[in-house]
Amino acid sequence: MEARLAPAMSALFACLLASHAFGAVVLPKYNVSVNEVSVSGLSSGAYMAAQMHVAYSKTIRKGAGIVAGGPVYCSQGNLLVATGPCMADTGSRNLPYLASVISIWSSNGYIDSTSNLASSRVYLFSGTLDSTVRQAVMNDLKTMYGNYIPAANISYKNNVAAEHAMPTDYFGNACSVKDTPYINNCNFDTAGAILTWLYGALVAKNVGTLGGTFINFDQSAFWGNFNPTTHGMASTGYAYVPAACTAGQACKLHVALHGCKQNVATVGTAFYQHAGYNRWADTNKIVVLYPQATTTLANPNGCWDWWGYDDVNFPAKSGGQMVAIKTMIDRITSGNSAAPFTCNHWYDSNYWHVYFGRAYIGSDGQVYAVNSNQYLGFYSVAAYTDVRRTSSGYYAYGSCP
Known part of the structure; x- marks a missing residue:
């Protein structure tokens, strides 16, 4: 009897999960080449973006934009290390050790070969007033990337008097403020700087009404229809899709990862509508994917997993959140559905x-x-x-x- 009930209970569980994402669509496939994929993020999203860039270097070929982040595997799976040396700069991050670990992972397939990074580009931003992730931490990320990427392919902006937030040129708090929604008007277009560095010269951004659409998609699909909220990811995510991409024209893909306390459940539409990416995406045929983290008992601030709160394999190709976002990329890209x-x-x-x-x-x-x-x-x-x-x-x- 119990064996007969199990499939029925599983089906009921799946239906209940689907109800959490009611109204969300299946993430579509667009005409995007895997050669045109990039990623960026702020704070925990910055750490997540860097570890995705390094772990999936065969897929995230264009590169990464990191705003207030630090070296890959900086936390070493320890929250105290994450909040101390990796944020407040209270102690060494031991770059030689981190580099040796990445070398081992690269050789045994735990991550893609670091040789793939040589042709990608990286844009780094660290505000001089950032009191959450100190500039010294970001400096070490630049040093780490220098092991794999030519210096000419790394851009580091570290002279803006900005607090811990996503700097824009049109939206948010004053540049020196650290407060929700952690988007600041610094008269500096960080999203534009990231996208231009990664993709080269772009058409001028749209400063009027956007011509594309926002979609709310089901993230539970990328956890095998299990409940992603038990793993620190929300039931649904968002994407901005320019009209040209909806029409099937060749487009690019950029994955933008919010920071802690910056998911939709906390700040509403602020990040996915006003971080600055969509204005550039609209005129340059770039689909912008905004995956969503959520709070858990081990992750009360809705951060991305860069210290192992959900998964011991958090920095690897097999990490739970890593696989979920990577599979979103696979779904979108034209050659990897x-x-x-x-x-x-x-x-x-x-x-x-x-x-x-x-x-x-x-x-x-x-x-x-x-x-x-x-x-x-x-x-x-x-x-x-x-x-x-x-x-x-x-x-x-x-x-x-």
Whole structure:
């Protein structure tokens, strides 16, 4: 009897989850090449953007814009390190150690090879008044990127008297203020500077009424229809889509990640409508994706996972939030649509994943998912991992849109 009830209960659970995203659409596919993908973020979104750029360097080829962030894996999975050395600059970030870890990850497939970064570009912004993520922290990110990217491809703006916020040239608090919605009018167009640095010369931005549309899409689809709110992500996300992209013209994709206390549930439309990206996107055929984090007991400020509050694999290709956003990119890009999905799930030890052919043991003795080559955990065959099967292979914390 219990075995017969299980499928019915699972179906009911899925329906209940879907109700949380009532009115949200399925994230569409657009005519976007994987060669035209970039990412940026503020604060926790900055840390998330940098770790996505490094982990998925084969996909995020154009590069990254980082506003008030720090070195990849700076937290080392420790909240006290995250808030101390990685934000307040109370102690060393030990760059040689972080570089050695990234080198190991690059060689064993935990992240994409860092050699892919050589052709990408990075734009860094740090306000001189930033009292949350000190400039010394951002300086170390610049140094870290210098290990992988030519100096000519790195731009660092660090002379604006800005507090901890997204600087714009038209919206928000005074530049010296640190307060909700953490968008400041600094007479400096950070979004424009990021997009221009990453994509080259752009058509002048639209300063009038936008001609595209905002969509509210279902994020639960990217957690295999499980509830993303238990993993620090909201049920729905947003995107701005220029009319030309809706019409099927060739477009670019930029992923913009909000900071802590800056999701829609906290600040409403402020970030996804007024961070400055959409004005440039409208005239330059750029789809702007705005994934949404949410609060949890371990994450009361609605930050992105850059210290491991949800997942020990947070900085890797197999990290839960990382995979969710990466799969959103795959859905949008013209050459990487992964649908349809078979949506089978197995939560099992990695030993049994290998036994049943869902994973394999690499030359380094670690366990990787078949086809996606995602690393399945720090503890090799003894780890327990949620592996999900799609039409294109097996994924750790994968999605079933």
